[in-house]
Amino acid sequence: MILYNTLGGEKQEFVPHEAGKVKMYTCGPTVYHYAHIGNLRTYIMEDVLEKYLRYDGYDVLRVMNITDVGHLSSDADTGEDKMLAGAKREHKSVMDIAKFYTDAFFSDADKLNIKKPDVIEPATACIPEFIAMVQTLMDKGYAYFAGGNVYFDTAKLDNYFVFGNMNEEELQVGVREDVSEDSNKRNKNDFVLWFTQSKFEDQALKWESPWGLGYPGWHIECSAISIKHAGEYLDIHCGGVDNAFPHHTNEIAQSEAFLGHKWCPYWFHVLHLLDKRGKMSKSKGGFLTVSLLEEKGYDPLAYRFFCLQSHYRKPLVFTFENLDNTVQAYNKLIARIGKLSRDGEPDLAAAKPYQDSFKAALDNDLNTSLAITALYDVLKAELSDATKRYLIADFDRVLSLGLIEAADAKNAEAAPDADVDVAKIEALIAKRTQARADKDWATADAIRDELKAMHIVLKDGKDGVSWEIEA
Numbered sequence: 001m002i003l004y005n006t007l008g009g010e011k012q013e014f015v016p017h018e019a020g021k022v023k024m025y026t027c028g029p030t031v032y033h034y035a036h037i038g039n040l041r042t043y044i045m046e047d048v049l050e051k052y053l054r055y056d057g058y059d060v061l062r063v064m065n066i067t068d069v070g071h072l073s074s075d076a077d078t079g080e081d082k083m084l085a086g087a088k089r090e091h092k093s094v095m096d097i098a099k100f101y102t103d104a105f106f107s108d109a110d111k112l113n114i115k116k117p118d119v120i121e122p123a124t125a126c127i128p129e130f131i132a133m134v135q136t137l138m139d140k141g142y143a144y145f146a147g148g149n150v151y152f153d154t155a156k157l158d159n160y161f162v163f164g165n166m167n168e169e170e171l172q173v174g175v176r177e178d179v180s181e182d183s184n185k186r187n188k189n190d191f192v193l194w195f196t197q198s199k200f201e202d203q204a205l206k207w208e209s210p211w212g213l214g215y216p217g218w219h220i221e222c223s224a225i226s227i228k229h230a231g232e233y234l235d236i237h238c239g240g241v242d243n244a245f246p247h248h249t250n251e252i253a254q255s256e257a258f259l260g261h262k263w264c265p266y267w268f269h270v271l272h273l274l275d276k277r278g279k280m281s282k283s284k285g286g287f288l289t290v291s292l293l294e295e296k297g298y299d300p301l302a303y304r305f306f307c308l309q310s311h312y313r314k315p316l317v318f319t320f321e322n323l324d325n326t327v328q329a330y331n332k333l334i335a336r337i338g339k340l341s342r343d344g345e346p347d348l349a350a351a352k353p354y355q356d357s358f359k360a361a362l363d364n365d366l367n368t369s370l371a372i373t374a375l376y377d378v379l380k381a382e383l384s385d386a387t388k389r390y391l392i393a394d395f396d397r398v399l400s401l402g403l404i405e406a407a408d409a410k411n412a413e414a415a416p417d418a419d420v421d422v423a424k425i426e427a428l429i430a431k432r433t434q435a436r437a438d439k440d441w442a443t444a445d446a447i448r449d450e451l452k453a454m455h456i457v458l459k460d461g462k463d464g465v466s467w468e469i470e471a
């Protein structure tokens with residue numbers, strides 16, 4: 001598989017550390033508010049990546065954190081803790097906020113057919129691991145204590161800006177508009193590993209540490225949780241592109257300083273979902289959630305389809321008009337699949353070239369829109385209905401658009417007689433096929449009439465019999 005790697009700034013062949021196994025880490029949500037559909041674009045594309053790696057035969061271990069402490073509103077470690085701000089907004093405790101929005105996140109993810117990672121770890125469950133990692137960084141001379149906080153000393157590294165394709169000047173703390181300087185830092189890009197002092201009202205949750213009562217910085221969470229569950233060698237690290245700097249840059253700095261060797265060779269970043277105000281963001285407010293889409297009558301899977309139609313490395317502009325077009329395409333697709341007969345066995349040899357072109361699309365930097373074209377090619381192809389259904393179900397192991405389920409559910413829903421069940425129809429059709437083979441035309445006609453009375457219309461095609469519910 002060829003993937004664009006932010007580390008290196010080019011498309012590269014993906015080769016995991018250990019043959020056949022992939023260790024994958026995903027930055028989890030900061031649970032101070034609902035995930036918006038921009039956040040969920042990132043999780044949808046990461047889900048496709050994970051499922052495609054599994055489809056391709058890899059044994060995947062995917063680890064994700066839940067950020068329930070330490071993520072400040074400013075990249076320069078001077079902002080307010082987002083969790084505390086969320087708790088104040090809703091007059092609840094930080095832990096109540098964390099629980100509520102963690103559950104909401106997984107409920108939304110479920111509606112979008114996003115698989116749960118194998119390991120999910122909230123930051124607050126790993127405080128001893130964070131303290132141990134910070135202590136090692138202090139012992140190795142990569143960290144220092146100043147003004148009550150422990151900082152990572154970026155001057156100790158040969159190359160801090162590992163994502164060379166980013167403009168170093170723009171990234172300097174204090175140059176960007178959204179950050180202000182912290183005078184305790186020896187170097188502008190140093191970052192906090194452990195806080196005991198904050199410009200803002202302190203965190204509600206604090207833990208004892210060798211540096212005093214405090215709480216971890218956001219970046220240390222992901223390094224420590226990843227190393228705890230995926231070990232010293234991670235294969236691929238994912239996140240939205242805004243995480244590349246400073247979050248992922250800092251993760252690399254501290255993980256490699258801690259481990260004493262290279263840590264993660266592949267960095268997968270999903271570009272942003274934009275609305276008319278620019279990047280959709282929780283802090284700006286006015287964002288769209290899955291529940292809001294549902295309230296407006298949209299099927300969450302239509303939003304998943306919307307995301308898969310464009311490449312993860314291009315910004316995606318959300319408008320309701322665009323989503324409406326996707327809904328139409330999605331419904332048509334389901335209707336076409338619904339017309340396929342469920343009879344017969346798939347022809348696996350005939351299916352193979354279609355699987356190859358589906359794989360070729362995803363092998364080429366996860367080109368999901370081409371993978372969807374491969375799906376439409378199946379529907380247009382000279383293949384039996386059984387082979388088409390087989391291929392659609394096969395591709396949907398990766399796309400997860402619920403295609404077969406939605407088509408079958410639509411057919412069942414459309415049946416005017418609720419007593420009519422699919423199994424009965426299929427059994428009658430099988431009986432009729434046998435009667436025709438026996439040249440028992442009277443029985444065959446009687447069965448056709450019986451089905452007609454049930455509002456089922458038969459279509460005899462060269463690939464066998466298909467049926468549909470009378471319009």
Ligand code: AMP
Nearest residue numbers: 029030038039042239240243272273280
């Ligand atoms: P957060 O909950 O803010 O920690 O973000 C969760 C994930 O969503 C991270 O991987 C972010 O990089 C990503 N993300 C944030 N905003 C957007 C957006 N507008 N489009 C796509 N991904 C985003």
Ligand code: ZN
Nearest residue numbers: 027028222247
């Ligand atoms: Zn992270």
